Amino acid sequence: MTAREGRVLILSAFAALAALGAALFLNLPRGLVSESGIFWGVRVPEALTAALVGGSLGLAGLLFQLVLRNGLADPYVLGVAGGSTFGAVLATLALGGAATAFGLPMTALAAFAGGLVTLFGLLRISSGKVTALLLGGVVANTAFAAGARVLTAWLSPSQLAWVTAFLVGFIPTPPLWAPLLLAPPALYTLARFAARGRGLDLLLLSDDEASSLGLAVGRMRTEALVLATLLSASAVALCGMIGFVGLVVPHVARLAAGRRHRVLVPASFLLGAAFLLAAHALGKVLSGTWFLPVGVYTSLVGAPVFLVLLVRTQRRAW
Amino acid sequence: MVRLEDLRFAYPRGGEVLRGCTLGVRPGEVVALAGPNGSGKTTLLKIAAGLLRPTSGRAELDGKLVAAWDRVVRAKRLAYVPQKPMLPEDWPVSELVAMGDFPHQEAPPAPRPLAQRLHEAREALELEAIWDRPAGTLSGGEAQRVALARAFVQDAPVLMLDEPASHLDLRHQMALYCALAALARRGRAVLLSTHDINLSRLSEQRLLILDRGGVLRALPAEEEAQGRLLEDVFGVRFIARDLSGVTCWFPKVK
Numbered sequence: 381m382t383a384r385e386g387r388v389l390i391l392s393a394f395a396a397l398a399a400l401g402a403a404l405f406l407n408l409p410r411g412l413v414s415e416s417g418i419f420w421g422v423r424v425p426e427a428l429t430a431a432l433v434g435g436s437l438g439l440a441g442l443l444f445q446l447v448l449r450n451g452l453a454d455p456y457v458l459g460v461a462g463g464s465t466f467g468a469v470l471a472t473l474a475l476g477g478a479a480t481a482f483g484l485p486m487t488a489l490a491a492f493a494g495g496l497v498t499l500f501g502l503l504r505i506s507s508g509k510v511t512a513l514l515l516g517g518v519v520a521n522t523a524f525a526a527g528a529r530v531l532t533a534w535l536s537p538s539q540l541a542w543v544t545a546f547l548v549g550f551i552p553t554p555p556l557w558a559p560l561l562l563a564p565p566a567l568y569t570l571a572r573f574a575a576r577g578r579g580l581d582l583l584l585l586s587d588d589e590a591s592s593l594g595l596a597v598g599r600m601r602t603e604a605l606v607l608a609t610l611l612s613a614s615a616v617a618l619c620g621m622i623g624f625v626g627l628v629v630p631h632v633a634r635l636a637a638g639r640r641h642r643v644l645v646p647a648s649f650l651l652g653a654a655f656l657l658a659a660h661a662l663g664k665v666l667s668g669t670w671f672l673p674v675g676v677y678t679s680l681v682g683a684p685v686f687l688v689l690l691v692r693t694q695r696r697a698w
Numbered sequence: 699m700v701r702l703e704d705l706r707f708a709y710p711r712g713g714e715v716l717r718g719c720t721l722g723v724r725p726g727e728v729v730a731l732a733g734p735n736g737s738g739k740t741t742l743l744k745i746a747a748g749l750l751r752p753t754s755g756r757a758e759l760d761g762k763l764v765a766a767w768d769r770v771v772r773a774k775r776l777a778y779v780p781q782k783p784m785l786p787e788d789w790p791v792s793e794l795v796a797m798g799d800f801p802h803q804e805a806p807p808a809p810r811p812l813a814q815r816l817h818e819a820r821e822a823l824e825l826e827a828i829w830d831r832p833a834g835t836l837s838g839g840e841a842q843r844v845a846l847a848r849a850f851v852q853d854a855p856v857l858m859l860d861e862p863a864s865h866l867d868l869r870h871q872m873a874l875y876c877a878l879a880a881l882a883r884r885g886r887a888v889l890l891s892t893h894d895i896n897l898s899r900l901s902e903q904r905l906l907i908l909d910r911g912g913v914l915r916a917l918p919a920e921e922e923a924q925g926r927l928l929e930d931v932f933g934v935r936f937i938a939r940d941l942s943g944v945t946c947w948f949p950k951v952k
Contacts, residue, residue, distance in 0.1 A: 578800060584786040585797075588749050589845070593852065594773030594801035639788055 381643065388637040392650035396431065399657035403427040407664050420556075428559035430551050430660040430674070431653040433619050434629075436566045436611035438652020441626025442633065442644055443573070443608035446583055447601050450510045454626035455612035458513070459502055459520030460495040461623075464609075464616035466524040466531075467494025469543055473535040484558055488617035495613040498524075499605065525621075549622030549675025551660050562614050569607045570649050577642025580604070622675045624682025625652055631689045655681075699725050699887045700746060700856055705755035706912075707741055715741050717912035718755070725855065728878050728888040730898040733908030734932060739891040740781065740860055742908065746889060747778040747858045759856065773801035774808075777852040781860040783845035787834030791825060791844050792816075794833060798851030808853055819850035822877040824870065838865040846874065857881065859890040863897075875901040895928075896946040907931050921945050 404423050409415065437455065444453040444460075455461045471490035475483045498520055506512035525547050532543045573580060579600055582590040590597045615622065633647040659677040666672075700723040708714040715738040723729045731739050744750040745757050748764035757764045759776055767775070777798070785794055796816060802808035808815070820826060823843040833841065842865045849857060857878070863871045871894070878888050879901060892898050898905050907915045909931045918924055921938055928936050928947055935950040 578797075578803065582797065582800060584784075584789070586780060586784040588744070588747075588778065588780050589783060591749060591769065592747055592773060592776070592778035593797065593848075594770040594804075596769055639786070640793075 382638075385637055385640065385643040388633075388647055389643060389650070392633075392636075392647050392654065395654040396650045396657065399654045399661060400427055400431060402661035403430060403657045403664065406661050407667065422553050425554050425556045425559055426551050426660065427657065428556075429554060429562070429618060430656045432559050432562040432566050433551075433615040433622065434625055434656025435570075435649040435653040436562065436615045437622060437625040438629035438633070438648040438650075438655070439566070439569060439573075439645065440608040440611040440615075441652075442630040442641075442648040443569075443604045444626070445630050446580060446641070447604050447608075448510055448513065449584075450514065451631065452514055452627070453510075454624075454630075455495075455608070455615075456521065456621060456623045456626060457517050459498045459517035459524070460609055460612050461616055461621045462517075462521035462524035463498025464491035464495035464613040465546065465621050466528050467491045467613075468617050468620075469528040469531055469546065470494075473531060473539065476536075484554075484561060484617065488561070488614050491617040492610055492613035494524075495609045495616070496606070499609055521621075545673045546620035548673045549620045549678070550673035551619055551656075551663075554618065558618060562618065565607070565610050565614055566649075569611055570645065572607070573604070574642065574645045576600075577640060577645060580641035580645070581639075620673075620675070622656070622678055624678045624686065625655055628682045628685050628689070629655055631686070635689075699723060699760060700889060701756070701758040701761075702742070702746055703756040703758070705742065705745060705752045705757060707738070707745060707750070707753050714753075715912050716745075716752070719908070719912070719914045721906065721914055723856070723887045723889050725885045725887050726882050728882050728890070728901070728903040730895075730903040730905050731889070731891040731908055731914075732893060732895050732898070732905060733891075734910055737908045737910055738912050739908055743778070743858050743860050743889065743891060747776060748772060749778065770801050770804050773852065773854070775854050776856040776858065777849035777854040778858045779845045779849045779860060779862060781864060783841060785833035785836070785841055785844060788832050790830050790832055791836070792829050794844055795819060795825070795847045795851055798848040798853075801852065810853065812851070815851045815853055819847040822850060822873070822880075823847045824873060839867060839870065842866060843870060843874075850877075855886055857886060857888045857890075859888065861891050861893070863892060863894065871897060875903075896941075896944075896948075899944050899946065900941065 404427050409418065441454040444455065444458060445451055467490035468487045471487045475486060502513055502516045502520060506516055528543055528547065532540050579595050582593055582595045583600065587597050629652045630648050633644050633651050637643045637647045659674050662677050663672065663674050702719055702721040705716050705719040707716040719742060731742065733739055741750065745752050751765060759767060799812050820829065823846055825843060825847055828836065828840055846862055863874055866874060882888060895905055905917050907917065907927060909915060915927060918927060924945065925936055925938060936947045937950055939946050939948060
């Protein structure tokens, strides 16, 4: 690891910790009898959720962008988030609420199935053409969002507000065990690919080159796609469709840490966590003024950042 | 070491390319394949490297089907460089060349240390001047030399190179062929494809011709028969010139 890579990892960890602190303590109502109740019952589970969901989305975005060789790929653009949302909404409406010890894993499973079917269906239809894949993803997302609303109106109109928040992406106030359910897939994927960073690097070469260097290209690619879909699905199951984290974070990580995936994998996770925690903390600070779901803030910050990145890369290409 | 037996190959929608190719490459030998465009040189190399399955026939590496080897173990024994390597633009040459060490991350470790292999590859392919440049700024020939250096660092006893000299200037063609001859003297086996039959013969490579019908033909010893074979395969008239004891063939320009 180079000195620069080490510095970026330490800085990312600090950013994540600082954002965690902000999400935990900013604007915490002081002097109330229930202060510690609010802290443990609201702040801690929300912050853990934001950290794990942000990290999962950042890492999933990195893996999607690498495997599909396209910087525009992320769970949202690929339709994976849309498919997962549809699955999650369907499961929630069928089970009558997500936040139970039984409901949440079921919702996550439905989201995973929805995401996988969408991804592999689109991969098949687009037969390797990335433009077709991305366009198909955008269309699928819109269609799934509309479908989710129709389902709600049909099955349970009283939950329309919840589904609307779900389609924008929000941080719920779950019981403390809920974010802990997110931890195993996120940490497994993190550990797995941080240790196999050199193999991920070889995916940048042609299949023949990577394969003749000893990489099981097909297996590596499928594993990355399935785990990235699992991460986005578990994020969606809890928080809905949060945009721009998976798209922007890997670009920022590459700008800061360079190109080696040994470093990009943990950096994307940490920066994703930092980004979503910061957006969540911003929401807490402004909560006296407005109450907006966190997906609004990530989009408000992420869209201009992405535009800047886009312009920069286009300039370099000219 | 490399043994191809009666290889046949047909692309699903492209018709039959190879119709019974048999070939052996022994340690210490550089074998060059020449032939018209589309005669199947790349297909043959890919099958020999285990990247493509033949429709029928056997492709063996060290006495075992090349496709049956564990991928990492095979990568320690066989390095392959495609005609057009794909190099990620923002990676510097040094790190791309070091990717050749990938199979040696798994035990057993490489017999020679990475620093030594990197140094030798850098010298042999003259990469000093571009060592820190990102791949996106390289010319076609420079990129080709980077991919070749990566295969050198892989340090496998068998090298398969698909038109390794196609983008190289004369100086680097000579440097590459000298480096390959040196590897052969150390017991390596090299199989490559080329369009420069004279340079191959002058570099003491064993030249084989793959004709349009997908059949491998050895170059006959006798000059007249050589000329007939070449004219038949390439469809042009040749004249022979003797250069330092080797008969070289040049197309007749009207």
